[in-house]
Amino acid sequence: MAAAPKRPFRWHIGVFLAPAVLVYTAIMILPLAGTLQLSLFRNIDQAQVFVGLANFRTLFGDPNWSLGFWNALRNNVWFFIIHMLVQNPIGVLLAALLSSPRLRFSAFYRTAIFVPTILSFVIVGFAWKLILSPLWGVAPNLMDLVGLKSLFTPWLGKEQYALTTLSLISVWQFVGIPMMLIYAALLSIPEEVIEAAECDGITGMSQFWKIKLPLILPSIGIISILTFVGNFNAFDLIYTAQGALAGPNYSTDILGTFLYRAFFGFQLQIGDPNMGAAIATMMFLIILGGVCVYLFLVQTRLRRYQF
């Protein structure tokens, strides 16, 4: 490459970049670094003292903390698995149906299915809490219509079902996002590719599996990593539906609610910013790990097609 000709310093580049870089660095990157740093300190006699990895030894060594942490992590993994197994396949299915040519009312379906996504967790959490409440009886009534009334139990109140129920509520809320992204990816497949497939006699289902699916794999990859980051960072829905204690008996506790309790305290436990920072650091490492796996193992193996 030839050296660029000597030019006067281009101030406008700096002017264009400065506001974004300043806000982003001051409010996001520096506090993020600050949080990681805080996890190595502890408040002793009103002063922050460097204690190395002692906070992490507490987190993993002290059963008061470690049991809670592993429980939250396990629940979070289950939360993520449900999203991957339910949300994304449904999203792909809906997008595939929506993108079929000359489907009538497709704008209506798209708009309607996206409605839950625009609602806040507070609304979603409460609305479902009411609907699933045995006091009100909407859910048993609805299940009676399809003859399944005997299967009804207060799902949110039972330890073995609560987390799965909340995961499914979250899936209900967010299925619109994979649907839209996959829909956009499907629309961007050029007509020629589809026509060529049709000339070769590949239509219908086999066209989807053999032609379209490989072409939208990069989008599915992006959706998976977005789901991963979103799930390991989730908080609002659990907090709204089950409170900061993530009941019953911590069975719906995920890393977000665990962090909140450690940071702010609850009931008898006093809030501890340093332990909060240590948990945030663990979440940071988990998310970073997931993103690295995606960037280095998944993304490099997905072939991208340029049209």
Place this chain on the structure above:
Amino acid sequence: MSMTTSSLPRTIGAHAVLLTYTVIALLPVIIVIVNSFKSRAAIFGAPLAPPTPKTFDLIGYTTVIGQGDFIHYFQNSLVVTVASLFFVLLFGAMAAFALSEYRFRGNSLMGLYLALGIMIPIRLATVAILQLMVMSGLVNTLTALILVYTAQGLPLAVFILSEFMKQVSDDLKNAGRIDGLSEYTIFFRLVLPLVRPSMATVAVFTMIPIWNDLWFPLILAPSEETKTVTLGAQLFLGQFVTNWNAILAALSLAIMPVLILYVIFSRQLIRGITSGAVK
């Protein structure tokens, strides 16, 4: 055009699946809204029936409007969302233009630095953000929320917008340069109008999480003065656990503004989301 004629059974099947899912998506929302207009006895007696003249009752709404300061919370949310959105779009577009238009040393490194925030959620920085806001006296101000949401929205905005800005024709910009337009004029007068559809995409992706966020209002601005509608609704709903009329009315009041806006703008919103493909 594609020449396939999709067979009738397949079309019916597609409609059946989509319709079923539409019902699943809308039914909970409809049940809440419908029941908010009914008397307490009817809410429990026939939760799935629409309100009749006999069961119609606005007691829930009068309770809520009498008690909550919802208009004020609503204003706070609006201020925070609009201001953050403005800064995200302006700063994001400027940075995206710099990254996509000019070649300079450290360009791709800067792009990577800004993209970091797409994957690493700002929530993890909460502990230090709270300290920062306490130090600068911004706790319990809307400014704190606006700053945080601007930082939160920027990475994705820069990423999406720079993809789109790369597609703006170079000839156009160079013609502008030959005519003696400054770089700023080229950005504001030539490029920005051309990327307007992608700005809509970014606006949607930025706006929804800000409006719905509970975490930062709860931590940075929980005072009565600065409560957002999401936080207000959360606390309000907590107080009325046993008053079903009030809860359903409060939920409906929280749903309806968003729903009305969405119905009005859904065409633009969805076009924005899929515009990457349709163009």
